[in-house]
Amino acid sequence: MKEVKIGILGFGTVGAGVVEGILKNGELMAKRSGILPIIGKIADLDIESDRGVAVDPSVLTTDALSVINDPEIDVIVELIGGVTIAKQFVLKALEAGKPVVTANKALLAEAGRELFEASVKSGAGLYFEASVAGGIPVLRALRDGLVGNQIQSMYGILNGTCNYILTRMEREGLDFDVVLADAQKLGYAETPPDLDIDGIDTAHKAVVLASLAYGAPVSMEAFTIDGIRGLSHREIEYADELGYRIKLLAVIRNVDGAVEMRVEPSLVPKNHLLASVNDSFNAVFVEGDVVGETLCYGRGAGRLPTASAVIGDIMEAAAGKGGSCSWLLQNASLPVRGANDISIRCYLRLSLKDQPDAIAQVAHVLGKNHISIGAVMQKEQNEGEQVPVVFLTHKALEKNFAAAMEEIAALNVVDGKPVRMAIEDFE
């Protein structure tokens, strides 16, 4: 029986989950794969606190470099997070010829090329299944199971915190701020929550997905990133009446050889599977030219689900399989479609003054910007002088929406900030 000795950097929530999983199922893994995983060393600045798992104190150290440099350690697992120290350690481990497993999507999204190059140079594999959609083995599916496919599109619900907030807003009829505060109290949202609710975390994961699908790291600067901060409950209500649910969606599409990416709250038709992904669950819907439509669903975060993916990677690294980053550097850069090229349908919600030509004025601005209206829903109940009106548009260029929204916001008949969200028809 071959043994693999694991060196874990970062003994936080996920690190403790990895230890728990290996202690519980290590022998089962050995039976399945022929390789017995052993916790060799664990480095953390805090080696005193109880993590709820039984580890031999002699494996604990505060010196991460001693773990990387220990000749007994076969695989390095980076669970520190952040993009500075974590990056140094990952690079050092790769330079030392050791395969590295990481769950660090921010690091991959912001320094992917540098890491991939270091991996290719040293020949040591880099494994990062846990960085996207937690326990769901979707990166592996893209890399292996769907290797024969051109990836036409991917639509992801990739942030459990946002999906939890949206689900509760919908079920309980609450507004964003109320649910966020409660989610923070319950530990479902971080403080500060910005990375999650502003869409940055989702964008990090979208970058990793796109890299795998299209063979090049995509820059975070290349696409629109918007989150769910301040979303009003009435948007959810109106969307519901129109047959949609609101999800924070990462959209990654190959359109005529160029990559279109967006992260924004989007209206998803209720009969689409992604509309049924609730609570803190994640899902990735993938369309390939050979396989057709597929979807992977599961817990996107948390101690054990993330540990499940980390452990899968550890076992693959131990077997000396996978982990090559050559494909991820295949293309120097990808042609990316921006607001001048991207065509979307939109949901617009305005508060209009109750005067006869209000809708006409809005319609005029839309028409001038080449946006045609598919449907208008005017709610009967007035809010003082304001009447909420929802427009569903046909497809138009993103840049035209930007221009139109600015003009609309400046109209005298419009009160407050107009709301615009994408409608995703999965076409």
Next chain:
Amino acid sequence: MKEVKIGILGFGTVGAGVVEGILKNGELMAKRSGILPIIGKIADLDIESDRGVAVDPSVLTTDALSVINDPEIDVIVELIGGVTIAKQFVLKALEAGKPVVTANKALLAEAGRELFEASVKSGAGLYFEASVAGGIPVLRALRDGLVGNQIQSMYGILNGTCNYILTRMEREGLDFDVVLADAQKLGYAETPPDLDIDGIDTAHKAVVLASLAYGAPVSMEAFTIDGIRGLSHREIEYADELGYRIKLLAVIRNVDGAVEMRVEPSLVPKNHLLASVNDSFNAVFVEGDVVGETLCYGRGAGRLPTASAVIGDIMEAAAGKGGSCSWLLQNASLPVRGANDISIRCYLRLSLKDQPDAIAQVAHVLGKNHISIGAVMQKEQNEGEQVPVVFLTHKALEKNFAAAMEEIAALNVVDGKPVRMAIEDFE
């Protein structure tokens, strides 16, 4: 660039799909994996018919053995189907030390142990992702991504024909026979349709899933297999009123170390993701002790989706990864739970004579067999003298249901054949 030469046995629908996929995306695969797939030889009794793909006629042969024995051929792909000739060829290829890719679930379910032993003996890998749920890389997920998990349960919609029929029955309010006939005309169902509609095909796939999860081939004789033949539209209607959809479900659970398996039409709560798997799509819901709940969804059959899985296996075999069958022979046999141990909730639909004590007589039989009633729904509309009555039971042993149903069918107040289906609560 390494090249891999593929020998395909069986140039039918899927065989032609594999050729199409490789011709279309072979170079992309080479960029992704460093291995260029090349169609080396194709054997079929019919090498004249046009399959709609451009192959060099010199690769075609009617002699499968010449493909297996050709020293230029690196990987054998068995797409003949059936369990006699296909088995001979697979064994011969393994004996010759060549890795084999197959989509043949019947062969795996009925002769799994023999094939796995031949693979282990020769050291040549056996790959069969395409045998379960077509293009969905669920076997790979179980083997690699979820390697660190004890698999607690799997629930699969594994037969596209049945799911297509059930979806149309539900949407269009039609009865089984009508939709089946139409599905056969449209090519969505085979003639004869028995393997699909009687649950055999689903059971084959369940056996493969269980083998991978629990490390031993399970015998087809060890569990209940029932299909959707003759299902009445009113069952779908009543289930709908009660908050359920009817799906042909494979249930595979680990209960206290013993495997519980069943294939039968089952009531799935509408808010469960599996209830939203429609048309000819497949899905597998997997619960692992570390990852929690996951689901994979996609096309379960068809030329290209199946080809996608076959191609993924070819590339893995070409890389010399995976394909080991040692784990599949880990356990000589599995403890299996039968009707004496399995506890389920049931939906019972009876046609009762319109007389005062009819329900009491049925309730008496159920009580005698230790089955307690959770809910009763009596439909107002009479069908002549008969009143349809639906009982939802609490959990009881499968054997008690069998005994009770026999007694109930014999009651004077009961007309026609009583209907019993499992209710799946995913607990």
